[in-house]
Amino acid sequence: MVANKFVLHFSSALVEQPIIYRLVKDYDLIINVLKADINPHKKGYVVLELSGDPENYNSGLEYLKGIGVDVDPLSGTIFWNKDRCLQCGACTSFCPAGALYMTTPQMEVHFDDSKCIICESCLDVCMAGAVEVRF
Amino acid sequence: MSVEKSYAEINEKIKKGMAVVVTAEEIVDVVKEKGIEKAARQVDVVTTGTFGTMCSSGAFLNFGHSRPRIKMNKAYLNGVPAYAGIAAVDAYIGATALPESDPENRVYPGRFLYGGGHVIEDLVAGKRVKLEASGYGTDCYPRRHIETWITLDEINDAILFNPRNAYQNYGVAVNPSERTIYTYMGVLKPRLGNAGYSTSGQLSPLLNDPCYRTIGVGTRIFLGGGSGYVAWHGTQHNPGVPRGENGIPIGGAGTLALVGDLKQMSSEWLRGVSYVGYGASMAVGIGIPIPILDEDILRCCAVTDEEIYAPVVDYSSAYPQRESGDLGTVSYAELRSGTIKIEGKEVPTTPLSSYTKARQIAQILKNRIAEGSFQLSQPVQPLPSPQAGIVMKTLEEKKNKE
Numbered sequence: 234m235v236a237n238k239f240v241l242h243f244s245s246a247l248v249e250q251p252i253i254y255r256l257v258k259d260y261d262l263i264i265n266v267l268k269a270d271i272n273p274h275k276k277g278y279v280v281l282e283l284s285g286d287p288e289n290y291n292s293g294l295e296y297l298k299g300i301g302v303d304v305d306p307l308s309g310t311i312f313w314n315k316d317r318c319l320q321c322g323a324c325t326s327f328c329p330a331g332a333l334y335m336t337t338p339q340m341e342v343h344f345d346d347s348k349c350i351i352c353e354s355c356l357d358v359c360m361a362g363a364v365e366v367r368f
Numbered sequence: 369m370s371v372e373k374s375y376a377e378i379n380e381k382i383k384k385g386m387a388v389v390v391t392a393e394e395i396v397d398v399v400k401e402k403g404i405e406k407a408a409r410q411v412d413v414v415t416t417g418t419f420g421t422m423c424s425s426g427a428f429l430n431f432g433h434s435r436p437r438i439k440m441n442k443a444y445l446n447g448v449p450a451y452a453g454i455a456a457v458d459a460y461i462g463a464t465a466l467p468e469s470d471p472e473n474r475v476y477p478g479r480f481l482y483g484g485g486h487v488i489e490d491l492v493a494g495k496r497v498k499l500e501a502s503g504y505g506t507d508c509y510p511r512r513h514i515e516t517w518i519t520l521d522e523i524n525d526a527i528l529f530n531p532r533n534a535y536q537n538y539g540v541a542v543n544p545s546e547r548t549i550y551t552y553m554g555v556l557k558p559r560l561g562n563a564g565y566s567t568s569g570q571l572s573p574l575l576n577d578p579c580y581r582t583i584g585v586g587t588r589i590f591l592g593g594g595s596g597y598v599a600w601h602g603t604q605h606n607p608g609v610p611r612g613e614n615g616i617p618i619g620g621a622g623t624l625a626l627v628g629d630l631k632q633m634s635s636e637w638l639r640g641v642s643y644v645g646y647g648a649s650m651a652v653g654i655g656i657p658i659p660i661l662d663e664d665i666l667r668c669c670a671v672t673d674e675e676i677y678a679p680v681v682d683y684s685s686a687y688p689q690r691e692s693g694d695l696g697t698v699s700y701a702e703l704r705s706g707t708i709k710i711e712g713k714e715v716p717t718t719p720l721s722s723y724t725k726a727r728q729i730a731q732i733l734k735n736r737i738a739e740g741s742f743q744l745s746q747p748v749q750p751l752p753s754p755q756a757g758i759v760m761k762t763l764e765e766k767k768n769k770e
Contacts, residue, residue, distance in 0.1 A: 319639060319651055320722040321420070323554050326562050326706075327718070340704070340723035358555050358718075360421065360641035360651075362481070 236284035238267070238307035238351060243277045247301060253279070260293035261285055280307060310367050311351055313344035317363035324355040324364065333364075371408040371663050375746040378412045378659050382740055387412040389737045391730035392571045392658075392669055399670040408666040413737055413744065416573040417590070417655040417729030420566050420721025421641050423552065424532035424603060425650050426462040427488055427630050430525040431499060431518060433457055439509035440501040445487045452501065456509055460529075461487055463640075463650035473645065477550040483648025486640030488528075491520045492592070493635035526630035528592060528638075532602035534654050536574030536622035537678055540565045540698060540717075542710060545684035550645020554718050556683055560710055563680065564718045568726035569673040569700035573656035574622045576669045578615040579754060580607070582658050584747025589626065590655030590733045593637040595742065596628020598656075598751075607754045612677060615668070618697055619679045622751060626654065637729070653725065655733035659744050673700035680710055690762070 243252075248271055256262045262285040271277035283290065297304050313333065320342050324333045332348035333355055335341065355364045381387040388411050390398055395414050399407045429450070431440075439456040443449070447467035450459035465484035472478050490497055496517045505512045520526055541553030541564040549556045553564035569575065577583045587598040602623025609621045630638075637653030660666045677697040686693030698708045703717045736742035752758055 319419070319641070320724045322719040322722070323564075326716045327555070335706075337704075337706075340719075340727075342724075357477075357644045360554075360643055360649075360720075361639065362642060 234284060235287050235290045236282060238280065238282045240305045240307055241279045241281065241297065242303035242305070243271070243279070244301060245274050245276055248273065248275065248277050250300070252297070252300070252302065253281075255296065256283070256293050260289045260296065262289055262293045307351055311346065311349050311353070311355070312365045312367055313346075314363045314365065317361050318342055319361045319363070321360070323358050323360065327354045327358045329354065371405065371660075371666075373412070373659070373661050375659060375661075375744055379743050381412055382737055382743055385738070385740050387737060389413045389415060389657075389734045391727065391734055392416045392576050393727060393730065395666070395669050396570070396672055399666070404663050404667055404670070407670075408660055408663040411660050411666065413734075414576065414658045414660060414666070414669040415655055415730040415733040415737065416571055416576050416658065417653070417726040417731075417733065418534060418568045418572050418721060419637070419653045419725035419729060420568070420651055421552070421643075421649045422530060422533045422652045423464050423649045425488075425528070425530035425652055426460055426484060427491075428458060428460050428525070428527045428529055429523055431457045431459070432522075432524050434511060434514050434516075436511045437509045438501060438511035438514055439503045439506055441503050443499065443501040445497050445499055446482070446490065447498070447500075448482070448484050448487050450484075463488065464647050466648055477645025478647075479644060480642045480646070480648040483640065483642070485638075485648055485650025488630070488650060489635050489638055489640040491526065492630060492633050492638050494519060494521070520631055528596065528626070528628050528630045528633065529599070530626045530652065532604060532623045533626050533652055534573050534602070534624045534656070535567065535620055536572070536578070537617050537676070538566050538620050539681035539687075540678050540703065540708070541681055541683040541687070542695065542715065543684045544682055549684055550643070551683050552643055552646050552649070553683060554720050555644060560713050560715050562718045563703070563708055563710070563715045564720055565678065565703045566719075566721045567678075567700075568721055568723055569676050569704065570671055571723070571726045571730055573654065574624070575616060575676055576671060577656075577658055577665070578611070578617065578668055580622060580751040581665055581668075582661065582747070583624070583656055584750040586745055586748040587656065588743070588745040589628075589657075590653070590729055590736075591626055591628040591633070592630070592653055593634030594628055594632030596626055597745070598624050598747070599627040600625040601751045604760065605752060606758060606760050607752055607756060608758050611754065612675070614671065614675055616671065616676055618677045624751075653729050655729040657733060657737060657742070657744055673704055676700045678703070680708075
């Protein structure tokens with residue numbers, strides 16, 4: 234089983250096609266749509282998690298690219314706003330990847346986005362609204 | 369010979385720029401190096417700090433009079449209701465107030481993205497805030513409705529008045545149940561998944577003056593970036609709780625009611641916060657100077673995180689049901705290490721107040737005193753002491769005439 238999050242960018246022509254349906258039906262993939270902005274005759278995007286067995290997963294991605302969908306991995310999309318951060322450190326005990334961490338003995342909060350796995354655990358626990366997801 | 373100093377002597381030194389001021393963190397090493405007596409002789413003031421969510425906070429505002437006049441009996445700031453049951457254009461905006469349109473916990477857990485604390489932050493940041501108010505109309509106040517925009521500069525008065533701040537110690541929140549719970553002590557994972565704690569430990573104001581020998585009514589303090597005063601003891605001030613041998617309460621005890629001019633404050637130190645599933649509130653920055661009048665006061669200031677203990681409290685059942693439930697005590701040194709042990713289990717700790725910002729406040733206050741721009745004030749009345757006989761009352765349900 235492979236699972237990853239992607240941002241799919243659709244052209245205005247592609248918006249009319251039942252692409253998610255094809256991924257489920259033809260490639261047996263599990264789709265979890267996280268965010269979408271799709272309107273008739275306009276460009277749009279879908280943020281989704283794609284999971285399935287490795288072969289289907291790769292063929293599914295090939296299919297998307299083949300029909301002209303821009304497929305970007307969802308990475309670098311968690312933003313930590315240092316100025317909004319209250320430096321309490323609550324997020325650091327929730328971050329499973331150690332991307333949000335606290336230095337000792339300074340007790341300062343830092344963010345290493347290269348470690349971030351975009352699990353979004355920090356979003357719920359940040360009282361200051363200092364962590365944002367941007368697509 | 370024992371050390372004895374007066375407020376007047378210390379203030380004289382501050383005026384001359386000769387006062388020796390250190391933070392409650394720095395004093396630990398000073399005492400280690402010099403011993404209590406020598407340190408007490410040399411150091412004049414120890415500064416403390418804390419920066420965390422304090423729900424019992426808010427501001428009195430006076431908007432000035434419109435033409436024609438209105439006696440507001442409902443007032444909203446950016447949609448957040450302010451209490452208007454006082455004079456015509458006075459209102460109190462509380463930190464936890466929510467817009468009537470907020471979905472609250474109807475979609476659980478709620479987000480509480482904008483509340484009274486955020487309104488105060490916006491005002492202090494100089495932003496325009498929408499004021500909408502209505503009244504029923506009187507001969508002297510004929511107007512019934514007004515919608516306008518205000519800024520902090522354009523209104524007459526803005527007085528931060530926080531009925532309960534700077535809790536002297538606080539419980540450590542855990543969740544032994546099977547589901548995640550959303551509390552004012554943060555998100556608590558099931559099966560003792562984490563432990564939420566607040567207070568800045570060895571830097572915290574009332575933990576450095578455990579028996580309120582110098583902090584009292586009239587003490588001048590750092591409040592929200594400006595200066596303010598201790599107005600009274602805070603609500604739920606409960607000094608009679610069990611204390612350790614060092615006099616430090618093991619759990620929530622003393623509290624302070626604070627007052628200050630919002631117009632001098634900064635949005636860096638007054639910040640709206642949102643606790644998922646719980647509500648909106650405000651983080652408040654507070655710093656209190658402690659004059660070293662004698663060795664005993666200094667000894668208390670030299671307290672370290674190793675010597676301050678907090679009780680571990682079950683927030684899944686004991687706390688909400690107001691039952692006692694002892695899960696032991698832990699020290700702030702353990703809490704700050706990142707994990708504590710509860711019932712043999714290693715539990716990661718979740719800090720909710722900022723130690724580094726508390727340190728920054730103590731440092732700012734230290735600089736203000738050292739440069740002579742902040743004089744100490746002698747309390748005009750002490751806070752109720754541990755011997756005052758205060759016992760917390762509870763609210764019981766009664767029938768009429770029972």
